[in-house]
Amino acid sequence: SYELTQPPSVSVSPGQTARITCSGDALPKEYAYWYQQKPGQAPVLVIYKDSERPSGIPERFSGSSSGTTATLTISGVQAEDEADYYCQSADSSGTYSEVVFGGGTKLTVL
Amino acid sequence: EVQLVESGGGLVQPGGSLRLSCAASGFTFSIHWMHWVRQAPGKGLVWVSRINRDGSNTNYADFVKGRFTISRDNAKNTLYLQMNSLRAEDTAVYYCARDIGYYDSSGYYYSHFDFWGQGTLVTVSS
Numbered sequence: 001s002y003e004l005t006q007p008p009s010v011s012v013s014p015g016q017t018a019r020i021t022c023s024g025d026a027l028p029k030e031y032a033y034w035y036q037q038k039p040g041q042a043p044v045l046v047i048y049k050d051s052e053r054p055s056g057i058p059e060r061f062s063g064s065s066s067g068t069t070a071t072l073t074i075s076g077v078q079a080e081d082e083a084d085y086y087c088q089s090a091d092s093s094g095t096y097s098e099v100v101f102g103g104g105t106k107l108t109v110l
Numbered sequence: 111e112v113q114l115v116e117s118g119g120g121l122v123q124p125g126g127s128l129r130l131s132c133a134a135s136g137f138t139f140s141i142h143w144m145h146w147v148r149q150a151p152g153k154g155l156v157w158v159s160r161i162n163r164d165g166s167n168t169n170y171a172d173f174v175k176g177r178f179t180i181s182r183d184n185a186k187n188t189l190y191l192q193m194n195s196l197r198a199e200d201t202a203v204y205y206c207a208r209d210i211g212y213y214d215s216s217g218y219y220y221s222h223f224d225f226w227g228q229g230t231l232v233t234v235s236s
Contacts, residue, residue, distance in 0.1 A: 001172075033222040035155070042205060042226035043155065054224065086155050090220050096169050097218040099145070099157035 002026060002091035004102035011108040018074040020105045022087030025068055032070035033088040034063060036081075037104075043086065047072060074107070082109045112136040112225045114206050119230030126196050126234070132189040132206030132227055140164070140184040143209035143221060146191045148202035149229070156202075159191065160209065160221060174200075196234045203229040 004024040012018040022032055031050050035043035045054055047063035050070060060075045070089075074081055087102040118130040132144070146158040159170045159180040168180050179192040189206050205228075211221040 031220070031222075035223075037155075042228050043223070044226075045222070045224050048222055084154075088155075088222060090218075092218050092220075097220050098169065098171075099147075099160070099221050101147075101155045101157060104154040 002093065002098075002100050004087055004089055004100055006085075006087060006102040006105045008103070009106045009108065011110055012077050013110045014079060015076055018077050018081070018107055020072045020074075020085050020087075020107065022070045022072070022089075022102050023068055024070075024089055024100075024102075026091065026093075027065060027068050027070055027089060030089045030092065032063065032065055034061075034070075034072045035086045035088065036083045037086065038083045046085075077107075077109055079109050082107055112208070114208065114225060114227035116204065116206055116227045116230035119204065119232045121233045121235065122196055123236050124197060124234055127192070127194045128196065128232060130191040130193065130204055130206075130230060130232070132191075134187045134189065134206075134208075137208070139182075139187040143211060143219070144182060144189045145207045145209055145221065145223065146180060146189075147205045147207055147223075147226075148200075148232075149205070150199075150202040153202075158204070161189070162219075193232070196232075198234050201232060201234050203231050205229045 034047040037043040050065040051063045090097040113135045115133045145160040177195045181190045207223040208225040210224045
């Protein structure tokens with residue numbers, strides 16, 4: 001089955017830039033989506049269609065995709081950004097487009 | 111205000127059944143595909159199932175096929191997940207999620223989620 005690979009953890013100091021990657025063979029032709037999940041809370045969409053930001057999401061969150069890797073970038077990280085981040089894409093190799101999540105990356109703000 | 115409120119979780123023995131519900135409000139439920147996504151304790155998000163707008167098309171992850179059934183009642187603005195033959199590995203928080211996806215030129219529907227409920231915990235244990 002199709003997999004999306006994320007690093008288990010990323011650590012940055014406040015004010016620095018955090019980059020979280022998501023690797024998958026289908027990413028050159030499929031969009032990536034990113035969700036933030038804080039402990040005990042439901043996920044929140046922070047980036048859609050590789051690089052679009054939903055209303056209400058701070059400008060410090062941005063996304064990009066090149067080849068088989070999508071990247072979530074958080075510029076000027078704040079303590080409140082400490083959370084788990086999940087990428088999501090699609091596996092359209094079968095009869096329908098199946099939802100696939102990456103394993104998640106824990107962002108620690110030092 | 112968009113709200114998704116899950117209910118129906120609890121403790122069940124292996125081999126047992128549960129029916130989860132997700133009550134939707136604050137938006138036109140019938141125009142959205144809807145999903146169930148689960149998260150085992152301390153683990154990541156895993157997609158479970160989805161249903162199209164009128165309930166005529168459903169898809170399932172391989173690990174629940176034949177055991178789980180997704181359905182919806184647009185008159186009651188409610189999404190359901192009937193879970194049978196439950197296993198210990200089905201223990202998780204189950205989230206319902208609203209889909210704001212799209213069709214591409216080849217007819218595939220691509221999903222992603224803009225609102226999630228707070229989840230309901232299902233524990234399968236003897």
